[in-house]
Amino acid sequence: MKPQKRTTIYDIAQKLNLAASSVSRALSNSDKINAETKALVLKTAAEMNYQQNAMASNLRKGNNPTIGVVVPRINQYFFSNIIAGLEEVTFKKGYNLVICQSNELHAREVEGVNALVNQHVSGIVISIAAEQGSSNHLQQVLDRNIQLIQFDRVVEELETFKVVNDNYKAAYEATKHLIEQGYRRIALLEGPQELHIFRERKEGYIAALKDQGFPVLEELMYANAWTKELGALATVKLLEMVSPPDAIFASTSDFAALGVLEAATAKGIRIPEELGVCGYSNEPFTEITSPSITTIDQFSVEMGKTIGNLHFQEMENSDAVIKKTVNIKPKLIVRKSSQRL
Amino acid sequence: MKPQKRTTIYDIAQKLNLAASSVSRALSNSDKINAETKALVLKTAAEMNYQQNAMASNLRKGNNPTIGVVVPRINQYFFSNIIAGLEEVTFKKGYNLVICQSNELHAREVEGVNALVNQHVSGIVISIAAEQGSSNHLQQVLDRNIQLIQFDRVVEELETFKVVNDNYKAAYEATKHLIEQGYRRIALLEGPQELHIFRERKEGYIAALKDQGFPVLEELMYANAWTKELGALATVKLLEMVSPPDAIFASTSDFAALGVLEAATAKGIRIPEELGVCGYSNEPFTEITSPSITTIDQFSVEMGKTIGNLHFQEMENSDAVIKKTVNIKPKLIVRKSSQRL
DNA sequence: ATAATTTAGGCAATCGATTGCAATTGCAAA
DNA sequence: TTTGCAATTGCAATCGATTGCCTAAATTAT
Known part of the structure; x- marks a missing residue:
């Protein structure tokens, strides 16, 4: 394989004799850029096969449009439905889903949560493992200002959103x-x-x-x-x-x-x-x-959607909101x- | 919420009167650092509740230990099993899984793949949507030097690893x-x-x-x-x-x-x-x-594991390997x- | 005691995109 | 003709971690 370098905004800038900042503005559809220039940049970017580097962008912007999910088992009907419903919502918002399974083991749950924290995800959605243990890892999530939404199997003492069945x-x-x-x-x-x-x-x-x-x-x-x-x-x-x-x-x-x-x-x-x-x-x-x-x-798919909506809603008015419990009425x-x- | 800044290696460096580079080396267990210093850094990092910023690290290192998965539906027995098996393998290697579902729609498949390319994932695992279309998006993946593994429903013309049932x-x-x-x-x-x-x-x-x-x-x-x-x-x-x-x-x-x-x-x-x-x-x-x-x-779970192993194996000797098709024998x-x- | 290594740690550039601020240009108002 | 303002664009710092290169100190060899 030829490790051909990917095109960056600098490559585009150089080609067009522009500054990288202008390219960036054009690509992000800023209004501080001339319409013609914007069109030119867009065209050139397409020609050069440009794809944004999400890591760089996220690092600079200080946020990662990703939601982490930790469930006991991905291939359990209930959980895979939750994920499907959640994905439905997050996809529309341009968010990604990172998935971990705890296999009902507390240690793996902790590892998974930590990995998600490292990635600075904007939220973590979790249903805890049957094998219980300390909930320090979840407290850490909160301390780091990451949205935490628990569902189905929740740690009641933690003050987070909870989506559960009645x-x-x-x-x-x-x-x-x-x-x-x-x-x-x-x-x-x-x-x-x-x-x-x-x-x-x-x-x-x-x-x-x-x-x-x-x-x-x-x-x-x-x-x-x-x-x-x-x-x-x-x-x-x-x-x-x-x-x-x-x-x-x-x-x-x-x-x-x-x-x-x-x-x-x-x-x-x-x-x-x-x-x-x-x-x-x-x-x-x-x-x-x-x-x-x-x-x-x-209503597992519904539940997944509810979780997603809750996350985005909460992101918007992130202060002074009471972390409430949402009850999905089972039938x-x-x-x-x-x-x- | 108080937007308390997360501790970075600079914070640790400052506290210990060290250079950030030394902190980095201590944390990454480099051998160019004194054992005592290393221990001290590790201890302080723990005290200060340090968690690495994966975005920064990945950006600098130019790789993202993540595998993207695109399947028609997450909550279908076969696919959720594939994912479960795959996760089993990737987790052990410290890799993350990002999941998208195409809902059998070609357009959504393309969007999902592009999002994964933006993130510079190290590999993409896909089973194509029933609604077919051009496979340009997959060709792009290859052009960008991202591992592509197709499974179950594959585009035969593309020269990639394929994991299929016989x-x-x-x-x-x-x-x-x-x-x-x-x-x-x-x-x-x-x-x-x-x-x-x-x-x-x-x-x-x-x-x-x-x-x-x-x-x-x-x-x-x-x-x-x-x-x-x-x-x-x-x-x-x-x-x-x-x-x-x-x-x-x-x-x-x-x-x-x-x-x-x-x-x-x-x-x-x-x-x-x-x-x-x-x-x-x-x-x-x-x-x-x-x-x-x-x-x-x-053998869907097995198939997922096979896919994972294939990915890591391929990463190691990435040149001159023939992209072969692996047949899982159904029973x-x-x-x-x-x-x- | 001096030279040759080794070890530990610092400096600064870098990954790629974003953004506040400054600079330039053009155009209209006075 | 001069001043003022808006519209564009450039400059350079920044996000946080990594790493090649360099220096100073410590250790060993001669």
């Missing part, structure tokens, strides 16, 4: 729906309680039971069942009880709900007649299982696995 | 498998023939038929059926024929295969007994449909929808 409400409604369908002993599959989203879902479940005058039974709450396998295992255990549940709310994920479906079906238990099932997330597959799975849609999607009326 | 072979094997299962009239759902991946799949299908002594029938090839709905529609049409097919190979996607499943089931046709079905991509849901769908795994995953023996 997990409490969603779980409340799902539970209420199961009750309305006539289920009487509703079990809950819980996620790791260190993550507040799972705590909230549990609280919603409990509140719904109480409001409807049902007892809240410890034995019907099954901890840490957030994969298909663990969901299936939990189902087996629950169904072995002396008085087993007649519905299972897999508040952790649709994958857990799928495990419930498979385990119950394997035992010859009919869904929804004998056992009601509800999942969480509205994964694409929930529509096509048999029976289809009742679940909760989180219960009722399907066959819980409809027996 | 679509021909996969389709060949899928068709052969259907024949071995005793199916005699195998229909094909084709994708847009402008994209060579779909042409290759069609060729593999035809070759398998010929090799096994089967006639190649135009009426059994159905164009542009690459969504669930179009797949269902195609199925209805095909099954209305005087002598309908006894198997359908949805070479476009698993979504099309799902459409086949639904349309056939709705007509009361039993799968796999009366109709064999095979999809493409091994989407997660293919495992859980009833019956489960035979499909082709593309036929046989499930219930095609097993009747």
Whole structure:
């Protein structure tokens, strides 16, 4: 390869016998430049195949039109949708997206955030890893005056924008729906309680039971069942009880709900007649299982867009704004696995 | 917000009564610096909360440890897996990933590529949009000495690394498998023939038929059926024929295969007994449909890793290397929808 | 003790674009 | 004809880190 030097504004300036500053002004469409000169510069730049050096420009201007994103896993439906929605918004504004995945590891999350800080990105969007640790790295982001927007899994103590689903409400409604369908002993599959989203879902479940005058039974709450396998295992255990549940709310994920479906079906238990099932997330597959799975849609693409809008809005009036929490209302999607009326 | 200035190496230098160059050398672990001084600088830097300005560093060093990725849609299973695999590799090397989605639009693809060129990324990884156009933008990338790696959907004329699946072979094997299962009239759902991946799949299908002594029938090839709905529609049409097919190979996607499943089931046709079905991509849901769908795994995460490795390998010995095409061997995953023996 | 090296650190240019300020030119008003 | 002002353009500093070259001090060899 011939390391042919890229053309800079100096090359253009030299060719046209102008000063680099004039070229710069012409290219940035400044009004302090003659229209003819501007046209000439533009034409020459195109001929010489000029492409701005964003690094130099950003360095001088002291800002980097880039938003960093840190998510546990890029290839998880929910997160890739968030990114897709976010990209939609940032692209329109000419901003770039830099992506890191933490793989649910705190150390990698820290590394990723630091790399983004080094790049002086204008904002960082994050959903924290399941493996938790100190949030110093996030505090650093704030100290450096970089916009920080947390979503879904957030550190509550940090004063930042937060975009979350109303997990409490969603779980409340799902539970209420199961009750309305006539289920009487509703079990809950819980996620790791260190993550507040799972705590909230549990609280919603409990509140719904109480409001409807049902007892809240410890034995019907099954901890840490957030994969298909663990969901299936939990189902087996629950169904072995002396008085087993007649519905299972897999508040952790649709994958857990799928495990419930498979385990119950394997035992010859009919869904929804004998056992009601509800999942969480509205994964694409929930529509096509048999029976289809009742679940909760989180409007992930919308959420990504909201995050983007929040960032730009905040950039404009950056002072004296209260860092608020935006709640995206999730929606219960009722399907066959819980409809027996 | 107080726009508190970030600490630079000059701040550290001043505090320690050193030259900025020494600070720089200490931080970059140069050997032209005394061990004690180095330790002192490191300590002070930590105290002053120093974080390198990557823009300045990259500008000076004339390179940007970043790889740009342009894909049609970030939130498509295949692509998000590619990105996840790629990230795995780039992260280890301290490289960043900048992501753009073209939304299948050529214009947006061009914009994305240009933005990446401006940033002087060290490489661009791309899978082109369905809406095709000139490939000038990609030629520009090459002219500017930026690594270009195409994957999956590639422009063949361009001399770049290409990482693709062996679509021909996969389709060949899928068709052969259907024949071995005793199916005699195998229909094909084709994708847009402008994209060579779909042409290759069609060729593999035809070759398998010929090799096994089967006639190649135009009426059994159905164009542009690459969504669930179009797949269902195609199925209805095909099954209305005087002598309908006894198997359908949805070479476009698993979504099309799902459409086949639904349309056939709705007509009361039993799968796999009366109709064999095979999809493409091994989407997660293919495992859980009833019956489960035979499909082709593309090893997307692996593919992403391969792309990353290729990039770094190529960076090291950048001259006189032949731009080759890497074929990832896809694998036929046989499930219930095609097993009747 | 003196010369030859080695080591540590400073100076200043550089990467490429931007921008405040100064300088020049042209044109209109007085 | 002279002054004033606006419109263009140039000059040079700047963003922050890196690096080739040079100098001074310290170490080793002779």
